[in-house]
Amino acid sequence: ETGVTQTPRHLVMGMTNKKSLKCEQHLGHNAMYWYKQSAKKPLELMFVYNFKEQTENNSVPSRFSPECPNSSHLFLHLHTLQPEDSALYLCASSTWTGTYEQYFGPGTRLTVT
Amino acid sequence: GESVGLHLPTLSVQEGDNSIINCAYSNSASDYFIWYKQESGKGPQFIIDIRSNMDKRQGQRVTVLLNKTVKHLSLQIAATQPGDSAVYFCAENINDYKLSFGAGTTVTVRA
Numbered sequence: 200e201t202g203v204t205q206t207p208r209h210l211v212m213g214m215t216n217k218k219s220l221k222c223e224q225h226l227g228h229n230a231m232y233w234y235k236q237s238a239k240k241p242l243e244l245m246f247v248y249n250f251k252e253q254t255e256n257n258s259v260p261s262r263f264s265p266e267c268p269n270s271s272h273l274f275l276h277l278h279t280l281q282p283e284d285s286a287l288y289l290c291a292s293s294t295w296t297g298t299y300e301q302y303f304g305p306g307t308r309l310t311v312t
Numbered sequence: 313g314e315s316v317g318l319h320l321p322t323l324s325v326q327e328g329d330n331s332i333i334n335c336a337y338s339n340s341a342s343d344y345f346i347w348y349k350q351e352s353g354k355g356p357q358f359i360i361d362i363r364s365n366m367d368k369r370q371g372q373r374v375t376v377l378l379n380k381t382v383k384h385l386s387l388q389i390a391a392t393q394p395g396d397s398a399v400y401f402c403a404e405n406i407n408d409y410k411l412s413f414g415a416g417t418t419v420t421v422r423a
Contacts, residue, residue, distance in 0.1 A: 201357065230409055239321075242356075242401070242413040249409065289355050299344050299405040303355030 202226040203304035205290050211310045214280060220307045222273040222290030228302070230295050231273040233265060236287040236306070248273060249295050280311045322418045331389040333417045335402035338383060342404040346411065347376060347387045351398045359387070359400075389419075397421045 202225045212218050224231065233245040247255035248267040262284075264276040273290055287308050291301040325331045337345070343364040348356035360371045362378050362385075369376050375388040385402050399416040406412050 201355065203355070205355075239415065241415045244410065247409060255410070291355075293409065295409060299409070299411060300346060300358055300361060301411060303348075303357070305353070305355045 201302045201304065203290060203292055203302050205288075205304035205307050207307055208305065209308045209310075211312060212277065212280065213312055214282070216280075217276070217278045219277065220275040220288055220290075220309075222275075222304055224271055224273075224290075224292035224302070224304075226292055226302060228292035228294055229270045230293045231267060231270070232291040232293075232301060233273065233275050234289040234291065236289055242289065246275075277309075280309075282311050285309055285311045320417055321415065322420070324420045324422060325392050326422050327392060327394060329392055331387075331392045331396065331419060333387045333389075333400050333402075333419065335385040335387075335414055336383060337385060337402070337404050339404060339406070339412075340380075340383060342406070344405040345376070345378060345385050346403045347374075347385075348401040348403065348413075349396075349398045350401065350416070356401060392419075392421050394421050394423065 204223050206221045229250050231248045235243045244257050245259045246265040251267045262279050266274040287306040289306045290304040293301045346361045347359040349359050350356045360374050360376050362369045362376045373390045377386045397420055399418050401413050401416045403411040403413045
């Protein structure tokens with residue numbers, strides 16, 4: 200295990216639902232990330248948090264709302280999603296400088312119906 | 313846009329043979345590169361990294377080669393095993409915290 204956990208592992212939701220994805224890291228890192236992984240595409244960076252402060256929003260639609268209450272926890276709140284939002288959502292963490300290695304969780308497989 | 317890419321989307325290799333996975337990058341200012349392995353149902357896992365002041369780095373059964381002249385990165389897996397079947401990604405650092413990933417090469421090991 201990488202020390203990064205994500206729940207739920209699978210989620211099916213309708214376009215009018217509201218749900219949240221949770222990520223927790225046990226590595227003492229201070230940076231956390233949300234990525235979207237779609238089939239046949241490179242990982243797409245969505246959000247970056249450093250010491251609980253958002254440092255990057257990669258032009259993500261407002262139907263995705265991140266929350267980082269502390270350096271160990273990261274949430275992604277989902278609201279009125281579209282079928283094209285179906286993908287694997289990966290959380291990662293890292294130290295902020297010195298090393299660029301990111302540790303990934305297992306992901307949440309999201310299906311929007 | 314994507315600055316890191318892989319030459320081939322799929323690679324089939326006989327068990328016991330060596331595998332070579334290639335990656336091209338376009339940002340000559342990148343100074344750090346990583347290879348990740350992603351097995352089915354799991355998140356990407358770190359395999360090996362290399363800094364731009366090196367040409368080669370070896371790990372357990374894996375070797376990463378960096379050719380800065382042609383902006384090319386490769387991952388060599390020795391004596392490929394069934395457990396090596398996965399998708400392999402290269403990534404380069406964009407800045408202190410940001411990585412840019414390639415689309416991945418799916419490696420299938422034939423028994």
